[in-house]
Amino acid sequence: MRTRSLKDSLFYVFFGVGFFLTGCGDDNNEFPEVDGQLPGLELISEHIRTLTGYEFSLKGKITDKDGIQSIRLFCPELSLEKTISLLQYYSEPQSEYYLDYAFTIPDDIEGNSFIVKVFVTDFGGRTTEGEILITLDGDYTLPTLTVKSAKDINIVVSEGTEYTVQFQSTDNKGLAYVEVDVPELNFNEKVQVSTEANPLTSYEYSNTLSFPVNKLGTYKMYLRASDFLGNIAVDSCNVLISLVKDYTSMFYVDFEGSDASLLLRDEFGVPAMVKHTANFQYEARCYSKGNTPIRFIVNEDNFNICFGADKDNPNKLTSVIDKLEPIILPESGYYKVCINTQEEIYSFERYIPDSNPLPIGQEVMAYNPGDGGKQSYIYQFGLAGTGFEGAFGFSTNQVYEMTPNAENPYELSCELRFPKEDYLNFTLTPCHPWGWWESPSWRYIGSDNHFCGDGSESNIGRDIPAGTYTFIFDTHLVQGKLIPKNKRSSIN
Numbered sequence: 001m002r003t004r005s006l007k008d009s010l011f012y013v014f015f016g017v018g019f020f021l022t023g024c025g026d027d028n029n030e031f032p033e034v035d036g037q038l039p040g041l042e043l044i045s046e047h048i049r050t051l052t053g054y055e056f057s058l059k060g061k062i063t064d065k066d067g068i069q070s071i072r073l074f075c076p077e078l079s080l081e082k083t084i085s086l087l088q089y090y091s092e093p094q095s096e097y098y099l100d101y102a103f104t105i106p107d108d109i110e111g112n113s114f115i116v117k118v119f120v121t122d123f124g125g126r127t128t129e130g131e132i133l134i135t136l137d138g139d140y141t142l143p144t145l146t147v148k149s150a151k152d153i154n155i156v157v158s159e160g161t162e163y164t165v166q167f168q169s170t171d172n173k174g175l176a177y178v179e180v181d182v183p184e185l186n187f188n189e190k191v192q193v194s195t196e197a198n199p200l201t202s203y204e205y206s207n208t209l210s211f212p213v214n215k216l217g218t219y220k221m222y223l224r225a226s227d228f229l230g231n232i233a234v235d236s237c238n239v240l241i242s243l244v245k246d247y248t249s250m251f252y253v254d255f256e257g258s259d260a261s262l263l264l265r266d267e268f269g270v271p272a273m274v275k276h277t278a279n280f281q282y283e284a285r286c287y288s289k290g291n292t293p294i295r296f297i298v299n300e301d302n303f304n305i306c307f308g309a310d311k312d313n314p315n316k317l318t319s320v321i322d323k324l325e326p327i328i329l330p331e332s333g334y335y336k337v338c339i340n341t342q343e344e345i346y347s348f349e350r351y352i353p354d355s356n357p358l359p360i361g362q363e364v365m366a367y368n369p370g371d372g373g374k375q376s377y378i379y380q381f382g383l384a385g386t387g388f389e390g391a392f393g394f395s396t397n398q399v400y401e402m403t404p405n406a407e408n409p410y411e412l413s414c415e416l417r418f419p420k421e422d423y424l425n426f427t428l429t430p431c432h433p434w435g436w437w438e439s440p441s442w443r444y445i446g447s448d449n450h451f452c453g454d455g456s457e458s459n460i461g462r463d464i465p466a467g468t469y470t471f472i473f474d475t476h477l478v479q480g481k482l483i484p485k486n487k488r489s490s491i492n
Helices: 017-022 260-264
Strands: 040-043 047-049 055-075 080-085 094-104 113-122 127-135 144-147 152-156 162-170 175-182 187-192 202-210 217-227 232-242 251-253 275-278 281-289 292-297 306-310 313-318 327-329 332-340 345-351 363-368 373-378 381-386 411-418 422-430 442-445 450-452 462-464 467-474 479-484
Touching: 040 113, 040 127, 055 127, 080 094, 144 217, 144 232, 152 162, 162 175, 162 217, 162 232, 175 202, 187 202, 281 292, 306 327, 313 345, 327 332, 327 345, 381 411, 411 422
Parallel strands: 047 127, 152 232
Antiparallel strands: 040 055, 055 080, 055 094, 055 113, 113 127, 144 162, 162 202, 175 187, 175 217, 217 232, 251 292, 275 281, 281 332, 292 306, 292 327, 306 313, 332 345, 363 373, 381 422, 411 467, 422 442, 422 462, 442 450, 467 479
């Protein structure tokens, strides 16, 4: 049988302890009486529900003005018999003590219900008794909570202030309640799901909430689900109350014209995704060949919502079509373009990349740790993959070579031909004489047309219609474009 005891490190050895321990009793005058009352005992819980193998604590507050001599915990069915003599740990009598005794029910115990008796004795020999019921019907499993509504909620005041919050909660033994709480808006709704006598293990919350129109800003909404033993699952959402919509996605285009067909002329890469840096704030990094026009769109297949420079106030941002014109990036080079749709402002600045272009065409050294070999070779970079004519498969001994742009060495390109519709799947990688996968390299993640350079995601390809294409990849921006040659030969 296993029991838990107070840490031996709390034990203090002091001169004269034997005198104190042998001199206690009704006829002992060493500790004069103060009030002659029975010790006070306040148990934190008189019923503890647990399981075998789990640690729990017997807790309570003990008080006695005459001084607490000892606390005895006794339960023969659990092989628990522990006496805590306070003068072993303190050099003078204590009038207040907080009991916190850890114990674990052995795995091989017989029975499901036990009584732990608690005896508290003061230095006047007076004893107070308490009982703690231990039952093996505990629950250490948190409920589950699955949010079905949006994790980030944007309430645009002009479009209405109501929003339907939905989430599913389950528990292995039964749900007590679910709760929706927005402290900063003084909103709280607690729904009693079931009772222990008639428990429900699953519940779906769905309610349309109305938000205030006079409290613009971002607020935290907490969603909770609790079982009957106080195990609580918590999730949260951000609630943004604003005058304009905060778009979760944004793209930029770098060509003239507002016909939606212009957005469909490339197999992927145009428009390019924009980084959402904060509420209403977006950042695009792009390359300009000189006088490049930049506009921002919310949907990648249409210009229905578009942002650009206000022709009546060139330093301001606008989405009014009749007043909108492109933001012009005047010189060739890389730019950071920032917009704030709420404040209707934009800015851009030219910058120089802080990394060097790939050493394509230069002599480099290769190492083979397997046999300690090394050799010099001419650095090549390209596609390792399948789906296009001339593909070498996923091997770096030979790659489908890309060549740098003479005006921008960070931009590489090659021609890809698809005799029939085929599944394009590839990794951008250096060639290596022994077939090692060298850095830098990028995997094509076709699901949303981005490229992963840290190896955290697997290749995901896509079907490409038959035809001849120009593939362009910017190693600085980590952006790729696949352009049908019979539709458009060049693009910024």
